[in-house]
Amino acid sequence: MTDTLINDKNLIDGRTGKWEVVLGLEVHAQVTSKSKLFSGAATEFGAEPNTQVSLVDAGFPGMLPVINEVCVEQAVKTGLGLKAQINLISVFDRKNYFYADLPNGYQISQFLQPIVGKGTIVLDLAEGEHREVGITRLHLEQDAGKSLHDQHPSKTYVDLNRAGVALMEIVSEPDMRSSEEAAAYLKKLRSILRYLGTCDGNMDEGSMRCDVNVSVRKVGDPLGTRCEIKNVNSIRYVAAAIEHEARRQIEVIEEGGSIRQETRLWDPGKGMTRAMRSKEQAHDYRYFPDPDLLPLKLDAAWVESLKAGLPELPDAKRARFVKDLGLSDYDAGVLVSEKESADFYELAAKGHDAKLTANWLTSELFGRLNAVGKSITESPVSAQALGELVGLIEDNTISGRIAKDVFTEMFETSKSAAAIVDEKGLRQVLDTGAIDVEIDKIMAANADKVAEYRSGKDKLFGFFVGQVMRAMGGKANPAMLNERLKAKLAG
């Protein structure tokens, strides 16, 4: 593992020298649960406005929050997946601010005593490089409602369906040094969350949102003043926002100015960040322990049992694929990056050659799926069907070349490989007698070429292979054909 933070290729050239960009990420991940963190209202995405709101979520007087035990379990599992310290006592605080979509006037969050402390995450970078990034903390908190500003000329519409949904705020250390690393962090975090089943990681629906803290400094200098960029809702935008914000800060400093600590909004249309007007006044959230909620105490044995029940996570799975199945680190990395791909692979490779199956999956199936814009879960070729195709190659029923044609048909029709092979009579010819007959025919029809070959024109070998293959509809076993042809041409 390389752990050098200063990597020349990450530095940005300014007019006054090279600059280093320092990045920390705050990710809000929506906890996968049926009901909200402190109420029994549903969490499902896309419902009619205010149909998933309890009086607790709407901040009615006298309502008391009661914590959802599954949300607690999900947060602990996530902490364990990030190899983090689990705090057996944590406290919920009120974070006070006024906004139309926050009915209570405060968000229930965790401030001084979060449920999860320091952890780590391993980034998978280009060229097989891996780098560790620190996790500062993870805490549970409520989501706010949703404001719609474009429905009416003078009104803002408020939908509280999202209000009170459980979020995990996952804060990283300022350990990242390039937009690529920030993107790798998000990808890896999302992958871990999906493996754990604690968040669906869907950035389009807002179940994973990201704020980026960006500062710049000359190499070796103390940390610069940071700006927080909000509203970045795709991995691509995170990278673009960082690139833009780092350049902006360098320009300001090189022009003799200084960076003001502020919250900025990413504007994807313009491809730039701008200062948020409303946040000019310094935050003063006046956190204090929520008197409605007792401290959350966890049983150490229960935490241990969750740890024992964790699924195999991407890093462990990749290591196993490399060590036990002999896959390359790269192929293993591609397969484990999404849980669905890894599951598909393991099912397909059951009882078959691990490397051959990996090749068919990464080079053929992934390629086809990409071309038609489908995900692995929508694949017309099932894992078992792919395994069966590999099986037919392994037992010499068909050659690898024929298998490609069979695969094309499988992808288009979802028929099984065996059915296609039988239907079209694609079974490989393993009978040397039958191959010999065809070779004799081709040699007789091309006596001039045979003579040329025998007088030293070796390159003609390929011509004969092609002719015989064509005559046999591509069904000759290639190794056998080569062997027989060589013998016959030798005379």
Added chain:
Amino acid sequence: MSLDSKTVANIATLARIRVPEADLPGLAQELSGIMTWIEQLNEVDTTGVQPMSGVLARDMPRRPDVVNDGGDPNKVLANAPEPAHGFFTVPKVVE
């Protein structure tokens, strides 16, 4: 601890309460009085005592992850001044 008018003005802003300038000194005096009263707690020796946020010696009650609430937007919107199309409405918040 005594609060000055400036601090009181800031607290009023955070609480979204409009306080006339002339009322600030009086409020400052009143709030300082409350603080002084609370400060009597400082007389208690709390050396070696864990900070606590409640006096109940029980664990936090929890509920199972079941949907058993919501589904009644009319009830939720009953007290809202001008609901529209199932939404609460407020004067436009411009960002």
